[in-house]
Amino acid sequence: MTRRKRPTTLPEALPGLGRILRRFWPYLRKHLLLIAGAMLALFASIGARLLEPWPLKFVIDRVVVDAPAGGASGWAWVDGLDPMTLLTYAALAMLLIVAARGVGSYLSTISFALVGNKVLTEVREDLYRHLQRLSLGFHHKAKTGDLTIRIIGDIGMLKETTVTAILPLLANVLVLGGMVGIMLWLNWQLALIALLPMPLLWLTSVKVGRRIQEVSRKQRQREGAMASTAAESMTAIRDIQALSLEKTFEKAFTSESRKSLKEGVKAKRLAAGLERTVDVLIGLSSALVLWFGARLVLAGALTPGDLIVFLAYLKNIFRPIREFAKYTGRLAKATAAGERVVDLLEQTAEIQDLPNARPAPPFVGAVQFDQVSFAYEPGQPVLNQIDLCVAPGERVAVVGPSGMGKSTLVSLLLRLHDPREGRVLVDGVDIREYRLDSLRAQISIVLSDSLLFAASVRDNIGYGAPDASTEQIERAARLANAHAFITALPNGYDTLLGERGVTLSSGQRQRIAIARAALRRGPILILDEPTSGLDRDNERAVIEALENLSRGRTVLMITHDLELAARADRILYLEAGGLSEQGAHAELLGRGGRYAALFRARAEQPRPSPVPETSNAVES
Structure with missing residues (x-):
């Protein structure tokens, strides 16, 4: 600032x-x-x-x-x-x-x-x-x-x-x-x-x-x-306690207070x-x-x-x-x-509607990145000359080392950032020609740590579509394999959640986020590490929910889970800001390139099972 x-x-x-x-x-x-x-x-x-x-x-x-x-x-x-x-x-x-x-x-x-x-x-x-x-x-x-x-x-x-x-x-x-x-x-x-x-x-x-x-x-x-120190410490209180950083933050707060x-x-x-x-x-x-x-x-x-x-x-x-x-x-x-x-x-938003922007029509779901380059800081490119076409209804997984621009790629589709060079198109039209609200309304998203609010379960799901009826909310919850554990909560769909959904386990939070995305019914779906940190039982439930959610939608999925990536129609290997490989799982394995080497290396390693979280909720 x-x-x-x-x-x-x-x-x-x-x-x-x-x-x-x-x-x-x-x-x-x-x-x-x-x-x-x-x-x-x-x-x-x-x-x-x-x-x-x-x-x-x-x-x-x-x-x-x-x-x-x-x-x-x-x-x-x-x-x-x-x-x-x-x-x-x-x-x-x-x-x-x-x-x-x-x-x-x-x-x-x-x-x-x-x-x-x-x-x-x-x-x-x-x-x-x-x-x-x-x-x-x-x-x-x-x-x-x-x-x-x-x-x-x-x-x-x-x-x-x-x-x-x-x-x-x-x-x-x-x-x-x-x-x-x-x-x-x-x-x-x-x-x-x-x-x-x-x-x-x-x-x-x-x-x-x-x-x-x-x-x-x-x-x-x-x-x-x-205020900044207090907000930061309260937001990350779990990590602070786990790392015994209480005195460090107390010292910083006390110093500013004095x-x-x-x-x-x-x-x-x-x-x-x-x-x-x-x-x-x-x-x-x-x-x-x-x-x-x-x-x-x-x-x-x-x-x-x-x-x-x-x-x-x-x-x-x-x-x-x-x-x-x-x-x-x-x-x-x-x-x-x-x-x-x-x-x-007086701060001006970098991303805003252009003067001639118009409401987006209902999308079919074709996504294209045309010679797209992007950098957060000048001279430090994150994406470089990305050319990519995704057909309507195609499921594409984006894999590769951390910090190579995978999340940045999908953020450009949401217009959270605009490319420095090139264009992002949906159904053949540059997304900058559409109003932001009408563009984002047709894109559903599930993150690795989806944000839940200090509101009821019903409201948290309903944020995906504010005008949704009770029946539509429950239908979305069933699709996300969430209805069973929600009805087991003390007040069912009217149960109030703690801030950021801390009263639920990771798997439960993720399935509520999936229900929210299902309710939005956007023809384009973005999944950003949707199974990260889940134990086996929760992972199976979440993957099944994701399969339900993905039907009939264009899917861009970022993941380090190569078993999950193998379910996609096409896999993109993103490295050093560019697409080094792309193709179906079997095709990439046959080429013996970077993806195949990574897949075999992961397959030889015993997969750690995260310790299931305890929560005040009833896990299904």
Whole structure:
């Protein structure tokens, strides 16, 4: 996965924020009405906050001090009220203002939270959908745990930050603008004195914020590394325990966890130091305003109520910077999280439908590889100039040494990869002319370790054809020699399987996979080491199921089991990226080539019998 250079300064971060907003704009556009309502509620809340100290100003000027400096307040309707009436009105106004602020704040918070949750839920769904369609080349390089963190953790952090950081900061910045404007209107000289610490506050916040941002990004990377280690170890827990690797993985996980802790503590320490610096500078500003403001009141240039408004505003005027100090770490993490999400969304699938791709018609099953070459890495060919024609209904076995491109060959037929040179054709048409979903829907596949999901047996079989009826599922299970052991399970077809089917033996898992392939009814069947690791009894049951499954289909079977390969109509010997031999079993033995030598060598060796697996299921 291509890594972008992460910004280390605030100006560098702004393009990243702009990039996130541009990428999320199509999602936001769907909710413009709700956003407009949220903004109206926010403005109402801000207006109430600006008005909050004014009832107190009028009480101080017209009730407590009896008459304002200069003889009149400049508010004719205020000067015309007797003190007790003004006091009553001021008390009611304060109550209404606080209520309006509370209602506006509540509505804006709820509305923005609703927008954030809707938008980011859609982003998460699109991100998951996008990951499902990215090519195998991407997934081979990516770490599963890190991808999981991006789908769950990064999106979750964006959701939280929308409400707990971005909204308060937006409100406080608007409040700052309003309060500065009113202070300049009341007395511009005192307003400038009040704002003297502002440049120093901003420079300090930017400097420390940059360090917090970098530390937060490193912490997020540590969390992704921890998730990758945890996902890898949980997926391979059987091998880890068998090889006594628990301490090795514990050490790797603990190392990343301690580094994450260190980065987290550092970020908190920086944020706490910034907050205290802000508090000190706010105290300095308040002292200056109090000293100069009191002198202006004594000189008659300012009313006591105006000074009260100044001091009240001063508590809030630096709040955006204080909040910046408080939420810098969270915002930095959110920015990093957003960039990680956008990075994934901007990944382009190597394998995708061409602009003029069309749905594939029902296949007859003729398969052709026309001068096909392929390499995972430039200069390291896996397949070289493969020419192969498979007739409809023909069963072809592909054998040869490990790592010679056998699995790669069939993956090209599924368009998991595209050839670097040449074409793969079905019924005489390049498969790239068909839509991926319509191509793969007509190809059934059984792997050596077929994936079963943490769902019922019925659902696991039904994934082969989501619209299949109960009768069709049971018919497929019978064809796969699986019906007997399934009905012996505690809840039959409704028995829930453990993750990856761990509650079943290898033979049972394989027969459920065969039933799934049978249900798909694709005219082309791919078998990739379908009997690998099975004991004799399970192998016989699986081979019988495969014979049932193969009838009337074009079969490409990869296998190291030469006895199984001998059942095929034709055998291909793949070596060094090319087809060195091909023909029927008896024909190849008669030639005395590489296949014959391998077959005789295997025949002279005693065949090991894998130890039958124990499981919680009843083996048939």
